[in-house]
Every structure is written in structure tokens, then in C-alpha cells.
Amino acid sequence: MVSANIFIKRAAALAAAFAAALILPSCSKKESADGTAGKSETVMVLSGGSMRAPLEKLIKEYKKVSNDKILTSYGGSGELCAQIQNSGKGDIYICHDPFMPWAEKQGMVDKWFTIGHFKIVIVVPKGNPKHIGKLADLAKPGIRIGVGDMTYSTSGQVVKQLLSTVPYGDAIKKNIVSGSKGHQGRCSSVAMGALDAGIVWAPVARLYSDKLESIPIPEIDKLDAITSATYKESDVRDIKVAAGLLKNGADNPAAKRFYDFLEKQGKKVFKEMGF
């Protein structure tokens, strides 16, 4: 049995441990974690995770010419759309098709422009151990392929349409062992050998260029234009990446400034990085 005194001592020790954990890290803190900088100087950018690399580069450039604080939050383009709708927060939204036209229809967006484009490619581990040189090679027996979910992801819808038009589509479908959301996860799986090949956005594949090789899929240009990816329509031959000024950010001068910067500089940087 534990006496009352020991209980109090132990409770105090636990409380002290909690307090130390809270106070010590804060001692070296440069800035409050609450980030409550003046609204006019803070811009909240919500961006699809696949667009992180060019966006970080653009923010770095922007910091050279502006004192505005750019806060970024990354996630799936569709998940962010739901967040914006429910939270009523965020100044700028960067996403791939089909979400921007849809968000505009919902009245969430003040204005937007196309900042880049996505193409899908095949990725294989460096050295290409399974000798995959073109889409048809994915039909070889025993190849383990990862693609985007064919119902819930835009790239998965593109793959679905692609496989319905090529004669070896069914053979490739038999080799698909993973249909998931998340291009980075698929690239990681291929890099670690859990998959022999994956179909991902080309700019994401570029981020893994030290571990993966990319193989283009020219068959994509022969497809019919429209798909209903993730229940909204888009052109599979040209999946666009869009940057939009949200209604929430329309009265934030700093958001407008950063939007203007993206409009001027964004396309170039996105293009350089494979978009």
C-alpha cells in the first residue's frame, strides 16, 4: 500500500517532470509557437504535398523581397479542400486537378491560375533490375506494381482510363499489388524494394532521382480527354496544378502580395522542377 505522503511526493515528482519538459524546451525558443503575427503580415498557404519542393523554393525567394511570414500546411489536395471548407481559414490554396474548379464552384476561391502541370510516369529502382522500359513491360508476369487508388485518387483515375485503352491493360491490372493514395509513399515503396514499379506524378519521381529511375508514358497523350477523377471532371492528358487566392484571404493584403508573386514567378519555378 502506498501512503498518502508517498503519493503526494510521487505526484509532485510527476508534476515536476511535466513542468521540466514544458519549461526547458521553451528556454531556447526563439519565437512564440502561437504564431500570432499581425494578420496583415501572415499568409497561410495550404498546398498539396506533391507541390512542396517548388513552393518551398518560391517561399525562399519571396523571403528575400518581403518581410511577410508565409505559413505552409501540406496534405492531400482533396483533404485540404475539406479543411478549407470546414475551417473557413487559409489564404492561398495550391492543388492539382480537379479540386480548384470544384472549390471555385463552391464559392471558396476568389481567383486562381494554372501554375504547373502533372504527368504520370513509371518509377523503378535505380539500375532497373526488372528491365522495365515502357508501359507494356509492366504486363510481364510477376512484376509488383503500385498505383494510385482508382476511385479516390486523380492519378489512379488516369491509370484506370489508360489501362482500359491499351491491349495489355488487363495483364497490368493483374500485377497491381497496391492501390493507395500518396505518391511519396509509392516512391518510398519502390525505393525500398517492396514494389518493382510504381506509377506516380513525374515531379514527385524527380525528388527521388537518387533512388529511382523514371520512364515516361507517351500512351497518355492518346487518351480521350475527360475523366471524372475523384467524382469531379478533369482532362487526364493535362492534369493542372493551380494556385488560388481563397475568399478567406481576399481581404488580407499580404495574401494578395504573395499571390501576385506566385503569378509572376511561380510558373518558372514549377516548370524547372518538372511540373
Added chain:
Amino acid sequence: MMWTPLAAYLLLILGLLGAMMGRITWPAVRTAFSDEALLAAIRLSLETSFVSALLSVLVAIPAGYALSRSRFPGLAALDTVLDIPIVLPPLIIGLAVLIFFSTPFGRWVDRLNGPEGWIIYHPAGIVLVQFLIGAAIAVRVVKAGFDNVDERYENVAWTLGANRWQAFAKVAAPLVWPNVAAAAIISWARIFGLFGPVILVAGTMRERTEIMPTTIFLEISIGRLEVALVVGAMMVAISMATLIAFKKIGGKGYFW
């Protein structure tokens, strides 16, 4: 014979850890530690998880006692409501929080301090989600402790002149100390690595709402698997250090 399953399970865990550590490279460690944002994420992870675990335990002690000692119609239903955050997928909890704060009342609460708000896309949102899950676990563990304490001890204290508070604080509470410590351990362990609902409610903002699991997600998003693994290894080290400290404070049975 009895040790075989334990040894097999330990080997499985150690094998996974070994595989993870084997992929870490020295440049990745340097990259991770030179990143200011990662250091901020470590701070925020510790701050939010400790605050949430502390709040969970502070709520669990009186709540567990009340649930254990009360008898009224509907108690079983009330008790089951407390299990909902344990049973539900964490992502649904995050979504529910997000939807709650989209209602007029939720929006009013979030924007008490102005249009910037203080919960959605803020560290308080992380604490809220962690607390929702941590408190449910803590209440369950502390209640089990009070269930095992014979009420007659408190009755005796009353007959000797103690009031209800004194009987609770001086007799019942000390007897459930191991459960309180276990509640702190289990709820902290559950919430330290929580990710899905956290990004829904608080986003992945660098140096504002980025916690260590967020860093792993962000590093993978730019193809830096090795840096993600360094952060994973750091989470293992922090978890082990914290749990050992908790267990030391918590009492008998561990490490001595």
C-alpha cells in the same frame, strides 16, 4: 518455455528497429539536426503530448473516482460514451473536431481572440485532439484502479471523522497511484505518435503546428527517407526515455 513467445516478440521489435537504424546515414543525421524546424517540432511534440497527458490524468482521477463510486440509472450508457474516443478511428475524431469548429458556435469559440483563431491550425488544436483520445484511456485505467479499492476503507475514514474529500484524497487516491502512473504512461504513449487527426485539425505548419510525426510526413513528401528515419529513431529514443522515467516515478515492478 514461458520465455519463448516473449523472446520472439522482442526479436520482432528489435529486428524492425535494427532495419530502421540500418538505413540511417550520417549525412541524414547532420541534415536533421541542422534543421531549425525539426528542433521546433521536437519541442512542440513534447509540449503538446505532456500537456495533453497531464490534462488527461487530471481529468481521469476525479472522473474515474466518480464513475467507480456512483450508482444511477444510465451509468452503463455514460460509461460506454467514454469508450467512444478509444474505439473510433483517430481520423474520425479529427474530422469531428474540424466539423464541430465549422458550426457557428465552434467558430465563435475558435475566434474568441480574433479572426486568426486559436484552435484550428494552432497548437491548442493538437492538444485538443490528443486530450480527447488520451483522457478516454486515462479515465478507463484510473477507474479500474478505484474499482479495485474496497469502499470500506473510505467508509472507515468517514467514521473516523474524515469528510468525503479527505477520504478520497488521503485514502482512495494513494491506493490507485500505480493506476494513475499507468494512465499517464498509456495515454502519453498513445498520443505522442498521433498523426492523422492532428494534421486535419492543426495542419502541417512548419514551426507552428509541426510535431515529430508531421516532420516524418513532410520529409517523406520531398523524398528524404533517411531524414524521416532519423526523426523516427529520435521518437524511439524520446519514447523510451519518457516511459522509463514514468515507470520509475510510477512505482514498483520496473527497473529495480
